[in-house]
Amino acid sequence: MMQDGILAEALRGGRVESRHEGRAVVVDAEGRVVWTLGAGEAAVFPRSTVKALLAIPFVETGAADRLGATVEELALSCASHDGEPEHERVGASLLARAGRDVTCLECGVHWPTSDAAARALAAQGREPTALHNNCSGKHGAMICTACDQGLDPAGYVYPEHPVQKAATEVLASLTGARHDEVNRGVDGCSMPTYAIPLRALARGFARFGAGVHMSADRAAAARRLREAVAAAPFMVAGTHRFDTKLMAHFGPRVFSKMGAEGVMVAALPELGLGIALKAADGANRAPEVALAALLLRFGASLWSDADRVMLAALAEKPLRNWNGMPVGTLRAAPALSEESFA
């Protein structure tokens, strides 16, 4: 497709077996494009990438502090967690801050996205609840925000609910993109999701990372959430998950968040940069390796040798078969690493 470049390749026997096309854009907080692959103007549903932005009202309104939310609970508010026992526990404790429980969640139920956690739950003879839904923290924060304001949280997933409107206002303000019925879809957890230009999504995260182009209160809320995620990276995803590994290593120096259908965002707060990627085919493996390559390249002035080694290992990984034999490679497309004159 004319509007895409190559994000990643899977090789076997020395040949490219599969490849992922897509788009990527690096912008500064003014929204100036520093680098782009493919058409940065083309629209994308951000899906879960914007969870931290949706959590801003929980902190900005003071609800999180009045209710005594912990760092782990703040981190879970930004999470696509994989349903391990700690995620279930923290999701329940978050709801309990507002005197609520799992019955208030409107996200639906699914087995933990972690296969091991799903099997462990089954081995205990248990069925999943909405606390195992990867969005439970995002939803819990919205329920808490509503309750703190004396609002009935019922229907919080719908666009017209006051807390949903407030969250949408944050998205519109930080991204500078329209968010209304014209570009609205419905996400897996029943909340709305709005198709916006990829570069607007990146701009939102450049701003979120640097705390600019927003009120002082909002910047403080954004900082609290970034610090929470950096302090409790396991909450944001889980064991072996990319976002957890990245932020466990880099702490607040790197913010990253995956979203369904191959979307990914990142922020480099020290450089005021935001990054957004979309694999055209929707695969998650592609933006992971591609983002690692882009972080290596655009954060080059920041990294130690250990940082570089870590990112290089995330940008190119051996594929092993069921006997543990290396049979191929998954890697960021070479062009993402090269300086080019184009």
Added chain:
Amino acid sequence: MMQDGILAEALRGGRVESRHEGRAVVVDAEGRVVWTLGAGEAAVFPRSTVKALLAIPFVETGAADRLGATVEELALSCASHDGEPEHERVGASLLARAGRDVTCLECGVHWPTSDAAARALAAQGREPTALHNNCSGKHGAMICTACDQGLDPAGYVYPEHPVQKAATEVLASLTGARHDEVNRGVDGCSMPTYAIPLRALARGFARFGAGVHMSADRAAAARRLREAVAAAPFMVAGTHRFDTKLMAHFGPRVFSKMGAEGVMVAALPELGLGIALKAADGANRAPEVALAALLLRFGASLWSDADRVMLAALAEKPLRNWNGMPVGTLRAAPALSEESFA
């Protein structure tokens, strides 16, 4: 990419959220191209699509009959099964025909690809064995073939082993493509896989389906395997799986087989046609909807209204969120259905 077309699209909120590029080709048993999307000459690792061809020696040599292999065991020989209890049972019974057991399997171990079956196994306090590996039937048939010939099956996964060589000869003969160290890779189950032109893969299945361009013995073996798969479609994949659903409905009128990294083959024996597809990005959801559209179109003269309804439902499916709400659609690309003058 210049060499690809669009196979499938995922829509949300009325927009295309993700799309899968790839290639597809329909050929007759002479290898004449009836229709193509993208470059039919480009190479692909067939992966699991060729399992039925690899099973031909098991039948052709007479081993299957001397050992008393059942229809279910023959079907499992062609399978990428999802590790449900019946698959485990039949895989064990297949090996027992040659007086062997799970310890002979060299495919490696993985949890059932069916999440429900994996959870059920965990709920029983069990760990998976190589009998849960999706390739266990393919491997079991090769072990049986070796034992029937008085050969030590050890190392049957390697290219130099006599039964592996014999299976490779079948692939080379039916596809007409070279199969040697130049284009060899290693598959997930440790057997070799050879990168061949997509149209050669399609030709192999046009021939397999019609039983032409091969000796009478081989044609009879191919027919036995097609009939076994049609009689026991659950063995080939499992509950809710595409190949099982398709062949449970169509019986011997349609042969289909998925392979890892987005490969898919099919045969329409009554028309002497073979079909092969490859999603460039490696996703399995794309060739499923695309194949359904191609079967609807190229088998048009064969189908009843009920057949057409069934295929149309496989070619375009609603996407539902965790509350069961329809939020989008996965569908074959419109161009696959249209007659075109290109």
